[in-house]
Every structure is written in C-alpha cells, then in structure tokens.
Amino acid sequence: MSSDYTYDEQGQFFPFFILTLTGLITLPLTYNLLKPSKELENTAPRIKSDFKPQHGDLIEAQKRKRLRKERRIKRIVTVILGYFVMAWMVYLILVTARTTPKLYDPYEILGIARSADEKAISKHYKRLSLIYHPDKIRPDPAKNETVEMLNERFHELTQAYKALTDEDIRNNYLQYGHPDGKQSFSIGIALPKFIVTEGNQKYVLLVYGALLGVLLPYIVGKWWYGSQRYTKERVLIATAGNIFREYKEDMTDGDIVSVLSSGEEFKEMLQGAQADSGLGKLEKKVLADDSSFLSAKDRETLKKIDNSARRKALALLWAYLGRVELDDTTLDAEKYEAAPIALSLSEAFNAIALAFGNLRPIIGAFQSSQNLIQAVPPGSSPLLQLPNFTNAVVKSVEGQDSKDHLSVQKFMKMSEDQRRKLTVGTGLLSEKQYTEAVTVARQLPVLEVSKAFFKVMGEKVITPSSLVQLVVKARLIPPGCTNVPAVNELDLEDVDPDEDDLDALMGRKAAKNKTVKIIDGKKVETKLETIQPPLAHAPYLARDHSPRWHIFLADAKQGKMAVPPFTFTTFEKPLFDEAGKPTFNVQTLKMQFQAPPQVGDFTFVMHMLCDSYLGLDSKVEITLHIDDPAKAVAVEEDDDISEPDEDSIAGQMHALKTGGAPKPSGTPKKKTQKPSEDSSDEDSDTDGDAGDTSDTNTETDVED
Structure with missing residues (x-):
C-alpha cells in the first residue's frame, strides 16, 4: 500500500490548524480578562457624599489611566485579534468545498440490506x-449521461456483486477494505503548498527563526525578568533596596515621605525631560513662605537632593499632601499620579520596618498611609480629611494658638449649634459645605474597643509557649452617633468552636462560607457573612482603597514590636441596617x-490602626498572665471530678453505696474544691467563673 503526502492546496485543513492554534492562546486570555476580580476595592460599598474636589476631572483621569494600565491594553488587543482570526477561519471552513473520501461499501452500491444471503x-x-x-440502457441526454458513465456504473455494480460472492475478491474486501486489494491513499498536510514551493524555503526558515529564535525567547525572558523585578508587595526590587538603605530607627513622618520618593517607579513615571519640566515652578510653590506644613528639616531635605527625578517626585508628594495649587495642569496631573505610587511604596517601607521591629517607624508607616490616602500633611489636624x-x-474650630489637634470624633461630640458657630460664616463654610462635611463624618468607620483579652482555645489557663489568641471585641460607632445602646455582656464572651469544626479550630475560613452544626440531632447549615466596610472616602486619591485595620502588640518600654500585625478587612456582622443606620454589632x-x-x-x-483615616487609631494596655503548667493540670482534675448520672451503672452503684438517690441526668456537675498550698490570691484565680476563657488580667485602658 503506497502513500502520497500532499499539501493542502485547496485549503481544506489549514483553517482547522490555525483555528486550534489561535484558540489555545485566545481562550485563556479571555478568561483572564473576564474572570471576576477578588480585590476588595471592586466589591465594597461607598460612602455617600456629593463632594467634588477642585481638580476632580484630573483625579478621575488619573483613575482611568491606572485602570487602563492594570487591565493591560495589550491583552485586550490580542484577544480581539484572536477572535477576528478565529472567525475568519470558521468562515473559510464553512465556505470551502471539502471532498472527503468515502469507505467502499458494496451493500450501499447494490442497494441491498446487509442481512441478505448470497441467493438474495x-x-x-x-x-x-x-x-x-450497457446493452439494455441508452444514455439520457437530459441527465448529461455518456456511454462511459453507463459502463462505469455497471462495472461498479459487478465489482460490488463479486465482492460479496467471489471468494478471492471478497477476501480482498474484508482484508483491505476494497475488492481490488491494497489501495494508495493520500495524507494531507495542513499547510499551504506555497510554503514549501521552491524559492520560498528561505523565507519560511526566516519566519521560523524569527518565531523560535527571537520572539519566543523575548516573550519568555520578558515574563521572567518582569516577575523577578518585583517584591511580593508589587514594588521594584531596586526600590526595596533604596528604602532599605535609607531606613533609620528614629525616622519621623517627614523622613518617611522623603524615603518614599526614592522609588524607581517615579523614574519610570518622570522619564526623560519630564523630570526637569516645571521643577522650578513646582519647588517655588511648595517652598513658599505660607507652606507651614513643611518643617525646616523637610525643606532642607528637598533642597539637598541632586537627582532631578527624585527631587521632583518628593516635591510632587509634598504638593499633594499640602493640597498646593500649582496653577499648571500638567503638574497637577503629575501630583495626583504620584500619590498612588507612593501609597504602594509605603507597603514596602512597612514590610522593612516590621522586619527591624522598631515601634516608631512601624507606626509612622501606617500613619504615612493615612496621610497619603487623605491628602493631609504629617502632623496636621484630622479635621482636614472632612x-x-x-x-x-481648622483654626476656627481648634483655636488660633492651639497645639493640640481635634479628632473628628471630638468635633462631632460638640452640639450642633457649637459646630455651626465654629465652621459656618464668612471665610469659612457655607451651609451646603457644612452639611457635606458632617454627612461624611457620620459615616467614618470608627472601631471602638469594648474588650480585649487573651485565651487559649479549650483551656482555662494560659501556660508557657502555648498558642494564645488575642480576642478583640469592638463596635463600629461612627462619629456623632447618639443613643448608642449598651454592650450586651453575652456578646463580649468568646465561645470555642465545636470539636468537629476544623476550619475554626485551625483559624481557616470555612469552605464556601458555610458551617454545619448539629442541632437536635439534625445537621443545620449556616451561611457565614463577610461584611465589607465602605471604601475609604479619599476624594484626592486617584485610586479606590478599601480600609484595613492592623492590630499588633508592642513593648512600650523597649519601643519594640512584640507580635507582628494582623490585618482585618471584613467583619462577621452587618455594620449598617437597610436604612443605612449603624447596627452597633459587636465584632470579633x-x-x-x-x-x-x-x-x-x-x-x-x-x-x-486604620490605614485609611486619621485619628481613628486606639491603644489598649493589656496584660498576659502565664500560669505554671501544674495549675492547668489541677484545674483539669477539678473539672473531671463529678457525680455519676442516675441512668448509668456508676450512678446505680453510687446510690447503693451512699444510700441516697442518684443525681438526675443533666444536673450540673459539682466541682470538688482542692486544697491549695499557695496563697489566697491563687485560690481566687482558680475558683473564678467557669465561663471565663482565661484567668488573665483583661482590664483594658483605651486611649484615643
């Protein structure tokens, strides 16, 4: 059986090849572009406000620019071109005439059933x-028949008859699928013939060389180099190195802003002549005499920088934080473009500060995030975020000579008449502006700590080196709220999860946000809610940001971090009801x-600390009491001593020995006091309330 390799001259198979190859690239890219985003900023609600800043159009333009950058226009264009090519190939497949060889079937040629015997x-x-x-039939001119066509038809009938009745011919048909024995067949290669036509080979080799030797290594190298350029905080490795080299233990808030300007991202933003364009005008505006937000040290730092790109980046950051009017559309646009970059770099600085563990830079990193999100200079009044x-x-509210700033909470605690008297008037706010400010203030997510304590899951005492949980009970109480209900004491308790709830025991999120509990012998499935707070009200920031709360423990005496921060972005209970009013639910x-x-x-x-707002942070002094392991054993033994139930054999034996009635089933077990060899203070520790999860000192002193 011979074979003949031919090329797809008629375009029968080439479209299938191109369609498959294009689909392997286009479909995964389509999924990558259309899959739902899991970022918090895309699912959180917004604070209701009609306030529009002066350069709102520039800020919105920068937001759109960032979105275009994040969506990667190249991928979108690739997907569009991919679908265009696929549609073209489908069209070619549908309109191109296809000739597919049929299998030889003598039964079909004769028009007889396969069950027919030889006689039939x-x-x-x-x-x-x-x-x-041919001797019985004549050609029909109406059907364009010829004598050759009639002879060929009769030959096919005779050959099909012999294939079913003649032994030798039938063997050929059964073995090779054709009565004439082995047949040659053609294998079509799904490439057009012009590719291998003489004279075109050099162009084909050139295309293959460009694809495999240039384009493919370039794409792989660019992907690999790009993935290696960034840290897990998504900042450039070079930027992290710059921040690391400039880190100091005694850094102030202004020093941190200066460190952020060392990011290589600003060099990419201010490429070429952009670094020097408008720099003189920018510095003149920022260093003006009425720029009271800049300290003398910050002014000197800006003047000493030699690199044009970094100098302009730092000036733009100070202009953004001070809300300086630059009277230049290009400079104002660059000012709002620089702020989101600096916010991303602050996360890298925070990671480096946490590695060193010094308290002042860590707190400064979180406060820098607050300043950047709210466009408020370091050390300024929190009222500026309204x-x-x-x-x-601010001076009218706080007083001309006041050195202590007023928080939004304290401002909203004033009476309505007092607030209006201090803020509404000539050179101050109008009634509409005052209403806008108060409306936003009443929606700020202020978390007030109700209780904080330590515990070990399933234990009553905390022993050395055990896994301790810091449980914080807090309520969202926006500024200006009145008639706040008292905390329900039951909400301040922390109940251990069920023994079969592995997700809760291991500190993991439940699969599919559902838990299964057994109630009255039946499995009851409960859906767990994750409530997001509203997006940060940041009208000057050219990106959306979902608030994050960071909780960590510090050693105040040594000025060091004791336990790294845990970050919380969602809550377990609703923050607001359907009418938009606070629920005052206790969050855990x-x-x-x-x-x-x-x-x-x-x-x-x-x-x-909340990374999005100024003045919402709180400090709580809390004591962790570590007991001797022997005490934990003694407490467990006390819990194990109990009288048997009446429906058990032990209960019946106990009744025979004592002569009394056995204790009914379900009666609370009575603890047996164990004599203590220690002082009465230790007795008070072990004889406390059985419902307490820990005997530690959990009295907290909350500071605003």
Whole structure:
C-alpha cells in the first residue's frame, strides 16, 4: 500500500490548524480578562457624599489611566485579534468545498440490506443487470449521461456483486477494505503548498527563526525578568533596596515621605525631560513662605537632593499632601499620579520596618498611609480629611494658638449649634459645605474597643509557649452617633468552636462560607457573612482603597514590636441596617501567637490602626498572665471530678453505696474544691467563673 503526502492546496485543513492554534492562546486570555476580580476595592460599598474636589476631572483621569494600565491594553488587543482570526477561519471552513473520501461499501452500491444471503444478492444483481447493462440502457441526454458513465456504473455494480460472492475478491474486501486489494491513499498536510514551493524555503526558515529564535525567547525572558523585578508587595526590587538603605530607627513622618520618593517607579513615571519640566515652578510653590506644613528639616531635605527625578517626585508628594495649587495642569496631573505610587511604596517601607521591629517607624508607616490616602500633611489636624475643611476652618474650630489637634470624633461630640458657630460664616463654610462635611463624618468607620483579652482555645489557663489568641471585641460607632445602646455582656464572651469544626479550630475560613452544626440531632447549615466596610472616602486619591485595620502588640518600654500585625478587612456582622443606620454589632477580631516561655505577667500595648483615616487609631494596655503548667493540670482534675448520672451503672452503684438517690441526668456537675498550698490570691484565680476563657488580667485602658 503506497502513500502520497500532499499539501493542502485547496485549503481544506489549514483553517482547522490555525483555528486550534489561535484558540489555545485566545481562550485563556479571555478568561483572564473576564474572570471576576477578588480585590476588595471592586466589591465594597461607598460612602455617600456629593463632594467634588477642585481638580476632580484630573483625579478621575488619573483613575482611568491606572485602570487602563492594570487591565493591560495589550491583552485586550490580542484577544480581539484572536477572535477576528478565529472567525475568519470558521468562515473559510464553512465556505470551502471539502471532498472527503468515502469507505467502499458494496451493500450501499447494490442497494441491498446487509442481512441478505448470497441467493438474495444474486437475484438482486440479476435484476439490476437487466436495468443497467450497457446493452439494455441508452444514455439520457437530459441527465448529461455518456456511454462511459453507463459502463462505469455497471462495472461498479459487478465489482460490488463479486465482492460479496467471489471468494478471492471478497477476501480482498474484508482484508483491505476494497475488492481490488491494497489501495494508495493520500495524507494531507495542513499547510499551504506555497510554503514549501521552491524559492520560498528561505523565507519560511526566516519566519521560523524569527518565531523560535527571537520572539519566543523575548516573550519568555520578558515574563521572567518582569516577575523577578518585583517584591511580593508589587514594588521594584531596586526600590526595596533604596528604602532599605535609607531606613533609620528614629525616622519621623517627614523622613518617611522623603524615603518614599526614592522609588524607581517615579523614574519610570518622570522619564526623560519630564523630570526637569516645571521643577522650578513646582519647588517655588511648595517652598513658599505660607507652606507651614513643611518643617525646616523637610525643606532642607528637598533642597539637598541632586537627582532631578527624585527631587521632583518628593516635591510632587509634598504638593499633594499640602493640597498646593500649582496653577499648571500638567503638574497637577503629575501630583495626583504620584500619590498612588507612593501609597504602594509605603507597603514596602512597612514590610522593612516590621522586619527591624522598631515601634516608631512601624507606626509612622501606617500613619504615612493615612496621610497619603487623605491628602493631609504629617502632623496636621484630622479635621482636614472632612470635605471642604481648610486650614482656616481648622483654626476656627481648634483655636488660633492651639497645639493640640481635634479628632473628628471630638468635633462631632460638640452640639450642633457649637459646630455651626465654629465652621459656618464668612471665610469659612457655607451651609451646603457644612452639611457635606458632617454627612461624611457620620459615616467614618470608627472601631471602638469594648474588650480585649487573651485565651487559649479549650483551656482555662494560659501556660508557657502555648498558642494564645488575642480576642478583640469592638463596635463600629461612627462619629456623632447618639443613643448608642449598651454592650450586651453575652456578646463580649468568646465561645470555642465545636470539636468537629476544623476550619475554626485551625483559624481557616470555612469552605464556601458555610458551617454545619448539629442541632437536635439534625445537621443545620449556616451561611457565614463577610461584611465589607465602605471604601475609604479619599476624594484626592486617584485610586479606590478599601480600609484595613492592623492590630499588633508592642513593648512600650523597649519601643519594640512584640507580635507582628494582623490585618482585618471584613467583619462577621452587618455594620449598617437597610436604612443605612449603624447596627452597633459587636465584632470579633482574633489574632494568634505563641506565648512567652516563662511564667509571669507580661504587659503589652495593643495598637489598632486604620490605614485609611486619621485619628481613628486606639491603644489598649493589656496584660498576659502565664500560669505554671501544674495549675492547668489541677484545674483539669477539678473539672473531671463529678457525680455519676442516675441512668448509668456508676450512678446505680453510687446510690447503693451512699444510700441516697442518684443525681438526675443533666444536673450540673459539682466541682470538688482542692486544697491549695499557695496563697489566697491563687485560690481566687482558680475558683473564678467557669465561663471565663482565661484567668488573665483583661482590664483594658483605651486611649484615643
């Protein structure tokens, strides 16, 4: 059996090849572009506000620019071109004439059933011979028939008859699929013939060389180099190195802003002549005498920078933080473009500060995030984050010579008449502006700590090196809220999860946000809610940001971090009802760490910081009490001593021995006091409320 390799001259198979190859690239890219985003900024609600900043159009333009950058226009164009090519190939497949060889079937040629025996086949063939024999039939001009066509038809009938009745011919048909024995066949290669036509080989080799030797290595190298250029905080490795080299233990807020300007991302933003364009005008505006937000040290730092790109980046950051009017559309656009970059770099600085563990830079990193999101200079009043508030309005509220700033919470605690008197008037706010500011203030997510304590899951005492949970009970109480209900004491308790709830025991999120509990012998499935707070009200920031709360423990005496921050972005209970009013639900925030290996009392300062707003942070002094392991064993033994139930054999034996009635089933077990060899203070620790999860000192002192 011979074979003949031919090329797809008629275009029968080439479209299938191109369609398959294009689909392998286009379909995964389509999924990547259309899959739902899991970023918090895309699912969180928004604070209701009608406030529009002066350069709102520039800020929105920068937001759109960032979105275009994140969506990667190249991928979108690739997908569009891919679908165009696929549609073209489908069109070619549908309109191109296709000739597909059919398998030889003598039964179909004779028009007889496969169940017919040899006698029936012979009889049927004789009937057809009387009709189609060349001596019995004449060509029909209406059908364009010729004598050759009639002879060929009769030959096919005879050959099919012999394939079913003649032994040798039938063997050929059964073995090779054709009565004439082995047949040659053609294998079509799904490439057009012009590709291998003489004279075109050099162009084909050139195309293959360009694809495999240039384009493919370039794409792979670019992907690999791009993935290696960034840290897990998605900042350039070179930027992280710059920040690391400039890190100092005694850094102030202005120093951190200066460090952020060292990012290589600003060099990519200010390429070529952009670094020097408008720099003189920018510095003149920022360093003006009325720029009171800049300290003398910050001014000198800006003047000493030699690199044009970094100098302009730092000037743009100060202009953004000070809300300086630059009177130049290009400079204002660059000012709003620089802020989101600096916010991303602050996460890298935060990671480096956490690695060193010094308290001041860590807090400064979180506060820098607050300043960048709200466009407020370091050390300025938190009231500036309210819409329409300016330095003049702040001075009217706080007093001309006041050195202590007023938080939004304290401002909203004033009476309505007092607030209006201080903020509404000539050179201050109008009634509409005042209403806009108060409306936003009433929606700020202020978390107030109701209780904070340590516990070990399933235990009543905390022993050395055990896994301790810091449980924080807090409520969202926006500024200006009145008639806030008292905290329900039951909400301040922390109940251990069921023994079969592995997700809760391991600190994992439940699969598919559902939990299954057994109630009255039946499995009941409960859906767990994850409630997101509204997006940060940041009208000057050219990107959306979902608030994050960071909780960590610090050693105030040494100025060091004791337990790294745990970050919380969602809550377990609704924050607002359907009418938009606060629910005042008690939210539970937990972080787990290993207890110290020594017995004793360890006093920490718990910091809870919101990265999006100024003045919402809180500090709580909390003591961790570590007990001796022997005490834990004694408490467990006390819990194990109990009288048997009446429906058990042990209960019946107990009744015979004591002569009394056995204790009914379900009666609370009575604890047996174990004599203590220690002082009465220790007795008070072990004889406390059985519902307490820990005997640690959980009295907290909350500071705003």
